[in-house]
Each structure stands twice: as C-alpha cells, then as structure tokens.
Amino acid sequence: MENGAAQPVIVAIDGPSGTGKSSTSKAVAAQLGLSYLDTGAQYRAITWWMVTNGIDIQDPSAIAAVAGKPEIVSGTDPKDPTITVDGTDVAGPIRGQDVTSKVSAVSAVPEVRARITELQRSIAASAVTGIVVEGRDIGTTVLPDADLKIFLTASAEARAARRSGELKGADLHTTREALVQRDAADSSRKTSPLAKAGDAVEVDTTELTLTQVIECVVTLVEEKRAGK
Ligand SMILES: Nc1ncnc2c1ncn2[C@@H]1O[C@H](COP(=O)(O)OP(=O)(O)OP(=O)(O)O)[C@@H](O)[C@H]1O
Numbered sequence: 065m066e067n068g069a070a071q072p073v074i075v076a077i078d079g080p081s082g083t084g085k086s087s088t089s090k091a092v093a094a095q096l097g098l099s100y101l102d103t104g105a106q107y108r109a110i111t112w113w114m115v116t117n118g119i120d121i122q123d124p125s126a127i128a129a130v131a132g133k134p135e136i137v138s139g140t141d142p143k144d145p146t147i148t149v150d151g152t153d154v155a156g157p158i159r160g161q162d163v164t165s166k167v168s169a170v171s172a173v174p175e176v177r178a179r180i181t182e183l184q185r186s187i188a189a190s191a192v193t194g195i196v197v198e199g200r201d202i203g204t205t206v207l208p209d210a211d212l213k214i215f216l217t218a219s220a221e222a223r224a225a226r227r228s229g230e231l232k233g234a235d236l237h238t239t240r241e242a243l244v245q246r247d248a249a250d251s252s253r254k255t256s257p258l259a260k261a262g263d264a265v266e267v268d269t270t271e272l273t274l275t276q277v278i279e280c281v282v283t284l285v286e287e288k289r290a291g292k
C-alpha cells in the first residue's frame with residue numbers, strides 16, 4: 065500500500081473437534097493484533113435457539129423454515145470473544161451437552177449454512193487489520209481466497225484426553241466416541257463438509273504443546289505477510 069499500512073490478512077483455521085483450533089486461533093489473533101471469529105459458536109448459537117424454541121431437530125425442513133429468524137451477533141476481540149442470540153448472552157449454554165449433541169444435525173441443513181456463511185463473510189470483510197476465522201469449512205467454502213489456510217489434526221486419543229481434562233474427569237472412552245461420531249457427521253454431510261482445502265498447510269498437533277502450535281502458526285502468518 066502507498067501509505068505503508070499493512071493489508072488486512074485473512075487466516076482460515078479448520079480441523080476436527082479438539083485439535084486446538086479455538087485456543088490457537090485466539091492466541092494467534094491476540095499476538096498479531098487481528099480479530100477472531102469462532103464459527104462453531106455461531107452454529108452452536110443457532111442450535112441453542114432451535115432447542116429453546118422447541119424446533120424438531122430431526123426435521124430438516126422445520127429447521128430450514130426458521131433458519132433466518134434468530135439474530136446472531138459475534139464479538140471478535142480475541143481476548144473477549146462474545147456471542148449473543150436476539151440480545152441474550154449464550155456463551156455458557158452453547159457449550160452444554162444438549163447443544164453439543166445436536167449441533168451437527170442443525171449445521172448440516174443447507175439453509176442454516178447459507179445464513180451463517182453470509183454472516184461469516186460479512187464479519188471477515190469488515191475486519192480492519194485482518195481476522196483469524198476457525199471452523200470446519202472456512203478454507204474450502206467460506207473464505208476460499210484466504211491468505212493462509214491451516215488444517216489442524218491430532219489423534220482421536222490426544223483429542224479425547226484434552227477434552228476429558230476440560231470436562232473434569234469425564235470418561236475417556238465415552239469422550240473419544242462422541243468426538244469421533246461428531247467428526248463423522250460433520251465430514252459426511254452434503255453441504256460444506258469438514259474438509260482440508262487443497263492449498264491448506266496441515267499441522268499435526270498430537271505431539272506438540274499448545275505453545276508450539278501457536279508459534280508455528282504465527283510464523284506461517286508472518287512469512288505470508290513478508291511475501292515468502
Ligand atoms: N497442542 C495441544 N496440546 C495440549 N492441549 C491442547 C493443545 N491444543 C489445544 N489443547 C487443549 O485441548 C482442548 C481443546 O482445544 P480447543 O477448544 O482449542 O479445540 P478445538 O479444535 O477448537 O475444538 P472444538 O472444535 O471442539 O471447539 C482445550 O482444553 C485446549 O487447551
């Protein structure tokens with residue numbers, strides 16, 4: 065740019081559940097002065113609204129009919145990401161077991177994806193310094209022209225151990241099965257499944273600490289910005 069101001073940088077971070085997308089994305093965005101968007105929280109928020117309003121989760125046409133109703137607002141400060149539905153703070157309730165077990169069904173409905181994808185693109189377009197957007201289909205569908213695409217992976221065992229620690233001693237086997245099942249549902253849906261973009265950099269985090277993953281992604285962003 066003529067005045068020397070840096071161009072906004074768009075970073076897409078995708079991957080299965082528990083691979084470290086949220087922790088990594090927040091830290092990278094905070095370190096680099098970028099905005100942050102948790103797209104899983106948006107799908108959880110619309111799922112919470114469906115459940116709260118008694119919509120039959122087994123009926124895609126019932127979900128599709130009301131997909132445009134809730135107003136979902138995401139705060140993009142990586143140090144304090146927020147999520148509201150029709151003005152209600154849902155950051156707590158969307159992490160509960162009920163929403164977690166239903167979010168794959170709701171997020172598979174094309175009308176839901178169209179609505180949320182449009183919202184994600186408008187948030188990314190308005191990020192002044194740039195944004196780290198994490199999810200399942202960011203590099204493939206939402207932001208196919210992102211400057212940098214990362215696909216995080218980790219073994220199911222490592223991911224279950226991380227989640228069990230979070231859930232204060234939850235049974236490892238049950239946690240692993242739930243993760244694997246959700247990944248299978250997210251990978252096999254027809255519209256925008258969980259997938260690695262052809263031009264994404266894959267980072268296997270199984271044997272890496274969170275600090276190492278953050279350093280790796282920060283380096284990749286800096287290299288991109290330097291035009292390497
Ligand atoms: N490399 C790592 N080593 C150890 N623990 C990690 C690592 N990366 C993340 N974690 C921990 O694993 C848990 C899951 O991480 P995080 O929520 O960032 O994953 P995620 O990919 O966003 O998951 P989901 O898609 O289910 O929201 C957190 O408790 C986090 O602190």
Ligand SMILES: Nc1ccn([C@H]2C[C@H](O)[C@@H](COP(=O)(O)O)O2)c(=O)n1
Pocket residue numbers: 081103104105107108167168171172198199200201202246250
């Ligand atoms: N871009 C995205 C992000 C999330 N989802 C769906 C599928 C996930 O199971 C669910 C919750 O995501 P999480 O909070 O665990 O990251 O939301 C999706 O379909 N596309």
